Amino acid sequence: MKKINVDEKLVKHVAMLARIELDEKKIAEFQANLTDILQHVEELNEVNVDSVKPMFTPLENFIEVYKEKLSNEFKQRIDNVRPSLNVKEVLKNAPDQQDQQFKIHAVIEDE
């Protein structure tokens, strides 16, 4: 694991990716927090994970045990239509709407 230098530029870049803005004070605060946390995370360097596969769900080992009762297909939907929400409910919480659609500022790039 390379030693990370958590500088202001990195914090700003990551914040942009997450669509969050931070004022100067917050950037400094988060910079310190992140440095602190990542120092702790550096300890993971001690662990030899060369032959270890990543685990994305804790269920991996347990599904084996219940394989007879389950099959992967159990948690798949049969292709049958069920009613959707009423359009009023779809838009009920929308901050802005027009012509039964969500209304927003124009997207800058065209697609």
Added chain:
Amino acid sequence: MTYEAVIGLEIHTQLDTKTKAWCDCEIKVNGFENHYVCEICSGHPGTLPVLNKTSVDYAIKLALATNCRINHCSFFDRKNYFYPDLPKGYQITQYHTPIAEDGFVEIENKKIRIQRIQMEEDTGKSQHEGNTSLINLNRAGTPLLEIVTDPDFSDSTEAVAFLKKLHAILVYLGVSKGDMQHGNLRCDVNLSLRKKGEQKFGTRTEVKNLNSFRSVEKAIEYEMSRQSKILDKGEKVLQQTMLFDVQTLKTRAIRTKSDADDYRYFVEPDLLPLVLSEAHIERVKETLPELPDAKKQRFIEIYDIPEYDANILCSSKELADYFESSAQLYDKGNYKQLSNWIMVELLKLVNESQASITKINVTATKLVELLKLIDNGTISGKIAKDVLVEMFDTNKSASEVIEKKGVKQNSDEDQLRTYAEEIIKNHPKEVEELKNGRDRLMGFFVGQVMKKTKGQANPQMTSEIIKKLLGL
């Protein structure tokens, strides 16, 4: 300077399932805005995706039909980015381990390698009006397959040939409606140039969202030309994303690829790994229909029709089915004649009316009845063409139209001889010329008898009679 183009395609096809990828909403992209949306496909808090079983089977079908290796365990991933038509703020796709890889599709002289087939979901739609955009989520969550080829194409002809073939396969399998005008199939082109013989790849551009064969063809041609002009000047091609303008037939850049697109892919924790057993794949294999290539071969062998005909008839599954149904009813008839009638006369009417061949009045049964009436001399081929039009418009059978219009072919030898004799008597000059070798005047005499019989005279019989009378 001669360059060779290195072209790869990324094709997105909407699957023709009844419901969306992760929820039970009906897929009705062109329905009333936001009427086919639920809390799941609009990304409400606390909602979770559940995979559509049929979409998995469709993916397996396409993988089998394109000779891919199916991964027995594949994963779903999240592709994270912000866009108003992406309500969750991420798209569920397959990035690390897709459902199928390493396949191929054969076109004229080449094998085009399929790098991967991955399952993913479509976004909603945005409509722009000046300063605002309106978002409709009907399309959000529609299941898609993304098919990525290796950069095996060298020009637009190959690319279009491949697309047409892939399109036919998709429709044959019943996996996609293939309606490009309605966005069922979209294509992105990745293109770079390099000096002939060079190994290294040049800088590539990406042209996105092409939705017709013609656009793909013209976009490739334009890009090739544009890039070679740049390289000729000794300049560098910029790595850009482009859109194609169908009016001007030119590409234009929309943004330069930059670090801004960091999708932060990671395995989707809300979905389990997609595990497929051999048994499941076998079951799907058994449901595979005959594919275009195999069907074409079979038509050529069994019905003894030329490759040209087979190509046209197999270009769509419905058309091929129509031909085959007709052929089976026409049993031991003249299949080449059948093919001609379908390819020329019938298709003309179908295309004009913009109907689907499965919905027209002239069913296979009715068409075959018409052909049999030509075969047994009841009507002439020429008259039959008019009869067909009437059948097409009115849903009457051939017999009914012939009866109503009174266009039964006149094969009354005596009557025809009488007419012929009369005409011969009245046109001595033409008789003289015909006897002297102007064979084309046969047509004149036959035509005159036709006139007398309102076009119903049996042309072969008439011709024979006239020849006999004139001693030819």
Added chain:
Amino acid sequence: MNFKSVHEAHFALKNKEISSRELLDDCIKNLGQNENNAYISITKDLAYEQAKKCDEEIQKNGPSTFLTGIPYTLKDLFVTKGIRTTAGSKILYNYIPPFNGYVAKRLEEAQGVLVGKVSCDQFGMGSSNEHTPFGAVFHPTNKDYVPGGSSGGSAAAVLEKSCFYSIGTDTGGSVRLPSNFCGLVGFKPSYGRISRFGQIAYGSSLDQAAPLTNSVVDQAMIFKYLTQNDEKDSSQVPLGEVDCVDSLLNLKKIKKHNFTLGYSKEFLDNCRDDVKDQLYEAKKFLESIGVKFVEVEFPHFKYSVAVYYIIATSEASSNLARFDGIHYGFSKKEQSNLESVYVKSRSEGFGDEVKRRIILGTFSLSSGYSDEYYNKACKVRRLIQQDFLNAFKKCDGIFSPVCATTAFQFSEKMTPIQMYMNDLYTIPVNLAGLPSLAFPFGKSSLNGMPTGFQIIGKAFEEERLLQNSYWIELNKS
């Protein structure tokens, strides 16, 4: 009314000693003016309507479920149709869900009486229930102390007796910690046991609904109604309803019940003295009722906090991307362009702790770092789970502290990482996906605050875990 457990209330209703209406009256009285800030939304009218229906039903046929007529609350991370659901955050301050989540629906069907939606640290991110614009929640016993988090509202509501039980969520200890701080029983089932549909997601591979109650039997009663298969959650293992109430109550008749607990001496010794003392007292007590102890090792334990904070924040950074000011929730729509709407809505709508975690998570997943951070954390996670699986070869469950300290005071300032350390003993359980029950035991000699321990069970063997826990409860009284 001088009882506080679900099962006591149930039998009182059954025997017509009291009505649902009267139970609710008492709860509302204890709620008072919401002085502890436990509630974000109080659904009084609905509750009285539900109580009335229950009383009619009970008159005719008696209570049809264990939960009929009994007042409860839901952490405001559970989606309730037509009832505001805020996740404890400004960004959903006005969100009225158009659909019902699994937990809400199941308890409604079980004829529970919903008193309200209770407070929590925003999106489940916190250990003290301070991180919410709806006001920090106070420990009902002493207002200077935090109730723990993130399900602090749940704990406070149960402790102040404005409800008989509350359903919280536990991602890294968010139910076990406040239960421990408030002297309640907090039970987190195995990951994949209870459907997460309608539970606002924080760490998708870690989250699990978890009730807070005054007794272990209550947990078994509630568990029955939350374990139905739900087709709407792909990560739920569909093992069906678990009704172990009878098997628990049967323990009353038997004289002996044996089981073996593994423990790490190091864990106990690293706790603050007052907590350590109580833990050893608890161990002594358990041994006196026939529980055997063996020492076990957790070689990768020390990496748990790091692994958790990488994985949980990575998943959270993605789960919270849907809060964009466009489709629902708080929006700065009057901005001049779309990007600003995103940025301003999210920056103003999310609290600092949420932002901090989103940034950490976004960083861990970003190109150039994801292999080092996210993928590595996922690998070490496997090793942490393996440690438990190895330990379980020697024992039926693990005896462990819940927290090295007790409830702390608001005035005790901590850095984020110090705060995260509160979850040191609870986090590994979520990483491994195991069930665990926090059991109250004793009081701190330092500040009088409750202390306790947790028993970690084997995956999908909650019945056994509940039985063992009930055995302890039976013998304690």
